[in-house]
Amino acid sequence: MASRQVARYYLQPRYFATCNMENGMSYKRVIITEFGGPEVMKFVEEATLPEPAAGEVRIKVQATSACFTDTMVRKGIYFDLKKKPPFPPGYDMAGVVDKVGTAVTHLKVGQTVADLTVSDAYTEYICRTASSVVPVPDGLDPAEATSLVLSYVTAHQMLHRAAKVQRGQTILIHGAGGAVGTALLELGKLLDLKMYGTASKPKHDLVTRLGGIPIDYRSEDFVERVGIGSVDAAFDAIGGNNFKRSFKTLKKGGTLVAYGFYNNSMGQGGNVPIEFMKVKLWNLLPNGRSSTFYSIGALRKKRPAWFREDLAALFDLLAQGKIKPVIERRMRLDEAVEAHKLIEQAAVKGRIVLMVNEG
Ligand SMILES: NC(=O)c1ccc[n+]([C@@H]2O[C@H](COP(=O)([O-])OP(=O)(O)OC[C@H]3O[C@@H](n4cnc5c(N)ncnc54)[C@H](OP(=O)(O)O)[C@@H]3O)[C@@H](O)[C@H]2O)c1
Numbered sequence: 185m186a187s188r189q190v191a192r193y194y195l196q197p198r199y200f201a202t203c204n205m206e207n208g209m210s211y212k213r214v215i216i217t218e219f220g221g222p223e224v225m226k227f228v229e230e231a232t233l234p235e236p237a238a239g240e241v242r243i244k245v246q247a248t249s250a251c252f253t254d255t256m257v258r259k260g261i262y263f264d265l266k267k268k269p270p271f272p273p274g275y276d277m278a279g280v281v282d283k284v285g286t287a288v289t290h291l292k293v294g295q296t297v298a299d300l301t302v303s304d305a306y307t308e309y310i311c312r313t314a315s316s317v318v319p320v321p322d323g324l325d326p327a328e329a330t331s332l333v334l335s336y337v338t339a340h341q342m343l344h345r346a347a348k349v350q351r352g353q354t355i356l357i358h359g360a361g362g363a364v365g366t367a368l369l370e371l372g373k374l375l376d377l378k379m380y381g382t383a384s385k386p387k388h389d390l391v392t393r394l395g396g397i398p399i400d401y402r403s404e405d406f407v408e409r410v411g412i413g414s415v416d417a418a419f420d421a422i423g424g425n426n427f428k429r430s431f432k433t434l435k436k437g438g439t440l441v442a443y444g445f446y447n448n449s450m451g452q453g454g455n456v457p458i459e460f461m462k463v464k465l466w467n468l469l470p471n472g473r474s475s476t477f478y479s480i481g482a483l484r485k486k487r488p489a490w491f492r493e494d495l496a497a498l499f500d501l502l503a504q505g506k507i508k509p510v511i512e513r514r515m516r517l518d519e520a521v522e523a524h525k526l527i528e529q530a531a532v533k534g535r536i537v538l539m540v541n542e543g
Pocket residue numbers: 251252253256334335338358359360361362363364365382383384387401421422443444445446449478479480481527530531532534535
């Protein structure tokens with residue numbers, strides 16, 4: 185149950201959860217006060233910690249990603265969430281179990297866990313259904329652990345479950361310098377893929393370092409650079425005409441995995457339902473190519489075991505040092521407004537992680 189909010193907004197906060205002898209322990213979180221620009225997010229203090237209900241655990245959050253999808257939630261244009269403000273954004277998190285509700289037997293206080301929350305993770309404390317959280321192996325950096333939950337599970341499932349890419353194949357990645365793009369590059373490198381990656385010029389060094397062949401989408405035609413009929417899979421969250429052009433680059437047997445509408449989310453036109461239907465229709469054309477729309481939320485709902493299995497496999501790769509998420513900046517929770525501005529300016533290489541209860 186949501187605790188009473190203390191009417192105090194923090195402008196220059198140094199924050200720690202503090203003990204209030206009368207009301208129990210207070211805590212801080214970031215809430216979207218109304219749908220709109222970054223400034224609608226406020227850093228607030230709540231009077232008492234949330235209490236885990238039966239079957240829930242309370243988690244002391246250590247890290248949460250600040251990602252592009254959070255900016256869509258903040259604007260009220262994220263189709264998968266019907267909540268009305270005020271509520272916190274925050275699509276994923278990693279943290280330590282702090283209190284266990286009744287009827288929870290498989291999790292203990294002190295255990296590190298992660299979850300795909302979709303919203304609500306910009307907070308020091310959160311309650312989650314015990315069956316939805318995934319244990320994080322000991323010794324992992326919480327910022328790196330949370331980075332795997334949304335963007336790496338998305339990249340992994342698109343590669344392995346949607347496109348079913350094979351070792352040594354050729355792929356095209358749009359937004360290759362962003363959170364999902366860099367995850368696709370890192371995971372694709374483990375499969376020795378030949379990878380073309382569209383990105384603006386300042387992100388080309390990063391794309392190259394991660395094993396990709398950068399294409400400056402602002403000055404080059406990616407269809408010409410890659411070639412018509414030349415890739416086994418294309419991963420496209422840009423939308424609009426980009427989907428059609430990505431489809432052209434597919435070989436016979438190739439797959440377009442569409443997974444977002446970046447341009448539309450940035451107010452650059454495009455009709456989402458029509459674009460979605462086109463992707464579905466192209467799949468029916470008898471031209472030997474397929475197209476599909478990937479959604480982490482829809483797939484998790486349909487196949488919850490895959491989500492747990494895939495995230496656990498990614499934690500394993502992280503523990504073995506086979507992947508290392510690109511985190512350009514670690515910021516504080518009270519810097520969420522600044523983080524969203526940077527994301528919306530496409531000024532972030534890889535990702536931003538908000539560090540919450542550290543140490
Ligand atoms: N379906 C799902 O389950 C799912 C899961 C996660 C994310 N998503 C979606 O995937 C998209 C990307 O998410 P993200 O977290 O990776 O965002 P991000 O970190 O902001 O990365 C997006 C990148 O795209 C680049 N970009 C912008 N316009 C471009 C264009 N026309 N061509 C090529 N690159 C372009 C931007 O940088 P430069 O312009 O500087 O290159 C930026 O780095 C978002 O729309 C998000 O909502 C969907």
